[in-house]
Amino acid sequence: METLMEMAKKGDCPEWLKDVAKSEGIEVDKLLRLIARGEVVVPKNVNRELKKPRAIGRFVSTKINANVGTSIDYVNVEEEVEKAIVAQKYGADAIMDLSTAGDLDFIRRKIMEVTEVPFGTVPIYQSARMKKVVVDMDEDDFFKSVEKQAKDGVDFMTIHAGVNRFTLEVLKKSGRLLGIVSRGGAIIVGWMVHNEKENPYYKDFDYLLEILKEYDVTISLGDAFRPGCLHDSDRAKYAEWIVLGELVEKCREKGVQCMVEGPGHMPADQIIPAVKAMKVITRNAPLYLLGPLVTDIALGYDHIAGAMGALVAGLAGADFICYLTPAEHLALPTVEDVKEGVIVTKIAAHAIDLVKEGVRERAMKVDYEMSLARKNFDWDRQFELAIDPEKAKKIWERRKSQFACSMCGDLCAIKLAQKALERNVFNPNHGQSEG
Amino acid sequence: METLMEMAKKGDCPEWLKDVAKSEGIEVDKLLRLIARGEVVVPKNVNRELKKPRAIGRFVSTKINANVGTSIDYVNVEEEVEKAIVAQKYGADAIMDLSTAGDLDFIRRKIMEVTEVPFGTVPIYQSARMKKVVVDMDEDDFFKSVEKQAKDGVDFMTIHAGVNRFTLEVLKKSGRLLGIVSRGGAIIVGWMVHNEKENPYYKDFDYLLEILKEYDVTISLGDAFRPGCLHDSDRAKYAEWIVLGELVEKCREKGVQCMVEGPGHMPADQIIPAVKAMKVITRNAPLYLLGPLVTDIALGYDHIAGAMGALVAGLAGADFICYLTPAEHLALPTVEDVKEGVIVTKIAAHAIDLVKEGVRERAMKVDYEMSLARKNFDWDRQFELAIDPEKAKKIWERRKSQFACSMCGDLCAIKLAQKALERNVFNPNHGQSEG
Numbered sequence: 093m094e095t096l097m098e099m100a101k102k103g104d105c106p107e108w109l110k111d112v113a114k115s116e117g118i119e120v121d122k123l124l125r126l127i128a129r130g131e132v133v134v135p136k137n138v139n140r141e142l143k144k145p146r147a148i149g150r151f152v153s154t155k156i157n158a159n160v161g162t163s164i165d166y167v168n169v170e171e172e173v174e175k176a177i178v179a180q181k182y183g184a185d186a187i188m189d190l191s192t193a194g195d196l197d198f199i200r201r202k203i204m205e206v207t208e209v210p211f212g213t214v215p216i217y218q219s220a221r222m223k224k225v226v227v228d229m230d231e232d233d234f235f236k237s238v239e240k241q242a243k244d245g246v247d248f249m250t251i252h253a254g255v256n257r258f259t260l261e262v263l264k265k266s267g268r269l270l271g272i273v274s275r276g277g278a279i280i281v282g283w284m285v286h287n288e289k290e291n292p293y294y295k296d297f298d299y300l301l302e303i304l305k306e307y308d309v310t311i312s313l314g315d316a317f318r319p320g321c322l323h324d325s326d327r328a329k330y331a332e333w334i335v336l337g338e339l340v341e342k343c344r345e346k347g348v349q350c351m352v353e354g355p356g357h358m359p360a361d362q363i364i365p366a367v368k369a370m371k372v373i374t375r376n377a378p379l380y381l382l383g384p385l386v387t388d389i390a391l392g393y394d395h396i397a398g399a400m401g402a403l404v405a406g407l408a409g410a411d412f413i414c415y416l417t418p419a420e421h422l423a424l425p426t427v428e429d430v431k432e433g434v435i436v437t438k439i440a441a442h443a444i445d446l447v448k449e450g451v452r453e454r455a456m457k458v459d460y461e462m463s464l465a466r467k468n469f470d471w472d473r474q475f476e477l478a479i480d481p482e483k484a485k486k487i488w489e490r491r492k493s494q495f496a497c498s499m500c501g502d503l504c505a506i507k508l509a510q511k512a513l514e515r516n517v518f519n520p521n522h523g524q525s526e527g
Numbered sequence: 528m529e530t531l532m533e534m535a536k537k538g539d540c541p542e543w544l545k546d547v548a549k550s551e552g553i554e555v556d557k558l559l560r561l562i563a564r565g566e567v568v569v570p571k572n573v574n575r576e577l578k579k580p581r582a583i584g585r586f587v588s589t590k591i592n593a594n595v596g597t598s599i600d601y602v603n604v605e606e607e608v609e610k611a612i613v614a615q616k617y618g619a620d621a622i623m624d625l626s627t628a629g630d631l632d633f634i635r636r637k638i639m640e641v642t643e644v645p646f647g648t649v650p651i652y653q654s655a656r657m658k659k660v661v662v663d664m665d666e667d668d669f670f671k672s673v674e675k676q677a678k679d680g681v682d683f684m685t686i687h688a689g690v691n692r693f694t695l696e697v698l699k700k701s702g703r704l705l706g707i708v709s710r711g712g713a714i715i716v717g718w719m720v721h722n723e724k725e726n727p728y729y730k731d732f733d734y735l736l737e738i739l740k741e742y743d744v745t746i747s748l749g750d751a752f753r754p755g756c757l758h759d760s761d762r763a764k765y766a767e768w769i770v771l772g773e774l775v776e777k778c779r780e781k782g783v784q785c786m787v788e789g790p791g792h793m794p795a796d797q798i799i800p801a802v803k804a805m806k807v808i809t810r811n812a813p814l815y816l817l818g819p820l821v822t823d824i825a826l827g828y829d830h831i832a833g834a835m836g837a838l839v840a841g842l843a844g845a846d847f848i849c850y851l852t853p854a855e856h857l858a859l860p861t862v863e864d865v866k867e868g869v870i871v872t873k874i875a876a877h878a879i880d881l882v883k884e885g886v887r888e889r890a891m892k893v894d895y896e897m898s899l900a901r902k903n904f905d906w907d908r909q910f911e912l913a914i915d916p917e918k919a920k921k922i923w924e925r926r927k928s929q930f931a932c933s934m935c936g937d938l939c940a941i942k943l944a945q946k947a948l949e950r951n952v953f954n955p956n957h958g959q960s961e962g
Contacts, residue, residue: 166926226943264948269898272944285947320941321898322881322891361842361882386838386878388894388901391913392922396831397874403821403835404842407796421901422919423926439832443821446757447796456757459823463704463756466823466856478826484857487827491601491858502599502627506755508661509707512720513699 095308096134098347100127109134112145116152117454126150130340131376133248133349135186135210135310140245143208146185148351148412149378151450154441157212157380157414158184158434161191162199163424169199175430176203182434183479184415186248188212192275196221201244210247212312216276226279227286234292235303242307250353251300252276252314253293253339254332260284262331263317270320273356277316297339301346310349312380313339318356321388325358330369337373351378351412358384360404367408380412381405394420395433399440406444413437435480442479467506530743531569533782535562544569547580551587552889561585565775566811568683568784570621570645570745575680578643581620583786583847584813586885589876592647592815592849593619593869596626597634598859604634610865611638617869618914619850621683623647627710631656636679645682647747651711661714662721669727670738677742685788686735687711687749688728688774689767695719697766698752705755708791712751732774736781745784747815748774753791756823760793765804772808786813786847793819795839802843815847816840829855830868834875841879848872848879870915877914902941 099106105120112134113120126132132149136142148155158179160172176187187207191199196218204211218237220226238249255277263272272278280291293300304311317332319325336352343350352374358366363384370379383398384405390397398416406413417425417433425433445455458477465473471488475481534541540555547569548555561567567584571577583590593614595607611622622642626634631653639646653672655661673684690712698707707713715726728735739746748771754760771787778785787809793801798819805814819836820829833851841848852860852868860868880890893912900908906923910916 269895270902270941271948273940275940275943278940278943278947282943282947321901322894323898359881359887360838360878387874387881388897389877389912389914390874391897391909392915392919393870393874396834396871397878399831400835400838400875400878403795404839407839418918419922422922426925429922435828436831439822439825439828440835442824443795443832443835446794446822452794459757460704462823462826463758466756467705474826477824479824480827483853484827487854487857487864490861505708505710505713506705508710508713508717512713512716513706 093138093306093308095305095347095349096136097127097130097344097349100124101347108145112147116147118151118450122151123147127349129376130344130350131378133310133351133378135212135248135349136308137242137245137247138308139243140211140247142210142247146210148380150376150411153451153455154406154410154444154448155185155412156183156434156437156441157186157188157412158430159188159190159414160203160430161189162193164193166424167194169194169202171427172199173202173206174427175425176206178427178431179434180207180209182431183438184209184434186210186212186412188214188250190214190217192217192221197240197244200241200246204245211245212248212250213241213246214250214276214314215241216252216279220279227283229283231289231292231296235296235300238300239303242303242309246309248310248312248351249304250276250312250314251293252280252316253291253297253300254313254335255280255284255291255316256294256335257290259317259328259331259335263328266326266328268324268326268328270324272316273320274314274316274318276314280316294335297342301343301348305346305348308349310351311343313350313352315353315355315382318354318382319358321357322359325355325362329355333370333373337375340374340377351380354379354381354405354410355384356382357388358386358401360386360401363401363404364408367405367410371409378411379409380414381410382414383416385416391421392418394418395436399436402437402440403443406440407447410444413441438479528573528741528743530740530782530784531571532562532565532779532784535559536782543580547582551582553586553885557586558582562784564811565779565785566813568745568786568813570647570683570784571743572677572680572682573743574678575646575682577645577682581645583815585811585846588886588890589841589845589879589883590620590847591618591869591872591876592621592623592847593865594623594625594849595638595865596624597628599628601859602629604629604637606862607634608637608641609862610860611641613862613866614869615642615644617866618873619644619869621645621647621847623649623685625649625652627652627656632675632679635676635681639680646680647683647685648676648681649685649711649749650676651687651714655714662718664718666724666727666731670731670735673735674738677738677744681744683745683747683786684739685711685747685749686728687715687751688726688732688735689748689770690715690719690726690751691729691770692725694752694763694766694770698763701761701763703759703761703763705759707752708755709749709751709753711749715751729770732777733781736778736783740781740783743784745786746778748785748787750788750790750817753789753817754793756792757794760790760797764790768805768808772810775809775812786815789814789816789840789845790819791817792823793821793836795821795836798836798839799843802840802845806844813846814844815849816845817849818851820851826856827853829853830871834871837872837875838878841875842882845879848876873914
């Protein structure tokens with residue numbers, strides 16, 4: 093069996109990929125070249141009927157991911173399924189199941205059933221449950237969950253293969269406050285130190301790729317050393333990216349699609365240099381960003397702090413944004429939190445698309461339509477174009493005006509100025525949309 | 528009487544300004560030099576007992592403004608007063624009364640009574656109510672409201688003096704979709720075109736400055752041509768800034784403090800160049816930004832789209848951020864909307880401070896404290912440091928764990944990694960905080 097990347101290298105295009113190209117407004121040949129070079133991934137497990145595949149990377153629109161999943165305190169499969177449904181309703185382009193408690197296989201399959209977009213996991217979470225104590229895992233356990241989940245149809249997997257003896261030494265010397273905040277990363281480091289062994293995902297990366305290749309699973313190279321606070325935005329994460337950059341080459345040689353994950357918490361002025369560095373180090377691998385959160389203190393509003401950082405990251409080349417919810421750092425999110433998180437992240441992704449090469453002309457059309465509806469006081473059309481029509485309508489109806497438009501009252505700038513200005517140009521190709 | 532700027536030019540420091548310097552952690556002499564050069568303003572009307580003056584500009588922390596005020600559809604003075612109180616509770620550094628209906632003097636005085644931070648207005652709104660029809664205003668009417676409000680103790684006023692025959696011609700040729708969305712700007716343009724006269728605020732700018740000078744009112748040079756949608760982010764706004772840059776020089780010569788307002792709606796990649804251009808054109812005047820909103824389609828979430836743009840603007844030198852609320856483009860905000868708007872904008876302002884020269888060391892301490900509390904699982908301390916402790920606590924209590932920390936369940940990264948990593952550095956001067 094050939095992977096998508098192998099097909100792309102030969103210029104072969106599976107039928108389903110043509111629809112992806114069409115939905116992105118990109119020529120099929122160009123998309124194939126980008127996949128062949130590893131600058132775009134289209135995660136799709138060979139065992140999966142994927143209704144809505146998504147392209148992630150250069151020259152295609154910015155995608156967002158929503159995490160769902162159980163925790164030891166709270167195992168409610170129906171609720172996690174509901175979260176996946178709601179996340180997709182509001183625009184999630186991928187769902188990851190991060191469950192760590194309950195019947196993991198059952199939960200994963202249930203969530204996957206309702207997921208029409210690419211579906212991802214972090215297999216080490218399941219490996220960590222294979223023995224009573226985490227550090228008692230065998231090296232084989234690391235791979236067993238990968239294989240099982242691959243067989244089950246998981247489209248992409250986060251694997252923390254950049255943790256190794258070298259990067260761990262850099263981390264130890266970096267004087268962190270929070271150390272490691274990646275759960276997968278912490279599990280692996282805990283195992284490595286306790287067992288005095290190299291990270292199996294790193295040591296046996298070729299074996300890992302063989303498994304992934306068989307099912308054409310896309311690997312998302314996990315950012316185990318992502319900073320958990322601004323203070324920890326340091327050289328350790330750069331050290332890990334260097335290893336990830338080397339692993340990217342291996343994936344590409346092998347024909348396995350891969351993306352690279354990024355931080356974390358970072359002061360806003362470090363984001364653009366960091367993302368540009370990641371693009372260089374990984375030779376333009378699609379970047380999957382977790383935030384970055386631009387402050388540590390936005391408890392209850394971390395989805396917003398993360399989306400702000402994501403927008404800045406988008407200016408430098410972020411391709412795929414993991415959402416946060418208002419419950420980040422506090423608890424498992426509710427369905428309502430998931431909705432809020434997706435919407436806020438979607439706003440950042442759209443704002444990125446408005447300035448992204450190859451994408452902005454299409455993205456700008458929506459904003460133009462909205463502004464035109466605003467000019468025409470066409471509220472129905474505005475609600476139609478809004479990311480969250482229900483909320484917008486609710487606010488508007490609260491104060492629906494009897495005298496005038498609810499925006500400005502009778503001193504309406506648009507009307508006052510329209511009278512004064514003679515020329516009304518209506519030209520969707522004007523201005524910004526030309527870039 | 529001497530204005531603050533005149534005193535600063537001579538090196539004289541009023542007693543109250545020493546507290547401002549102290550609260551900003553800046554040397555008094557440095558603050559005076561910045562005020563003398565017009566790179567920092569500290570708005571304070573001589574007629575006003577201002578409990579909490581605020582410095583705005585270079586080397587001082589980023590400030591945020593909350594707008595309140597009535598509209599023809601809804602005049603409820605108590606509610607506007609309540610909004611001003613709530614806005615200050617959550618961190619607004621300034622309140623502007625934008626009322627356009629009801630007894631404007633009464634409403635303004637009521638809101639001012641509860642306002643402990645600098646208080647601003649847009650006097651043209653009151654001028655516009657002086658005749659039955661807006662365009663029937665006399666030239667004198669433009670100034671009457673300025674004088675009355677100055678006497679009343681208003682600390683800063685938005686005046687759209689950059690609209691003139693030249694900039695209006697540029698605007699007409701720029702092919703905008705929404706034209707003018709600044710209410711003050713639209714009133715003035717409507718008046719200019721109808722009466723075939725130059726903008727009195729521009730023509731008689733010296734007279735305007737005389738009035739402002741008498742009460743030491745800070746002028747906020749209004750951005751009448753701020754783009755109302757991404758499509759309209761064009762040369763017209765640059766044309767206006769050039770005129771504003773010239774007026775800045777006049778203010779500085781006269782000893783009147785001034786700031787300059789900026790857009791509006793802009794694609795995210797235009798923000799940094801635009802803000803840097805504004806700084807050049809105005810010779811480092813304090814910049815008062817309205818957003819910029821990075822997309823037009825975030826109806827119901829425009830406060831977030833605006834805060835995202837504000838953060839990007841902060842990377843280039845934005846000093847003062849006007850909040851938006853979820854009701855922007857839809858209706859007058861409720862008290863709850865005001866709270867939400869202030870918090871989201873405060874997050875952006877704090878994220879800017881984390882990277883702002885002369886400010887970041889102090890700002891970083893809060894984030895360090897929060898991260899330390901997170902490391903120690905000290906939830907009470909985290910809530911104490913949170914911008915919105917009630918909300919954070921509510922989310923946390925929803926799922927307070929019996930088995931483990933609510934963040935990650937039993938697979939706690941922090942604990943797992945702490946065991947594995949030997950070195951725990953506790954050094955608040957490390958890393959980021961050194962910039």
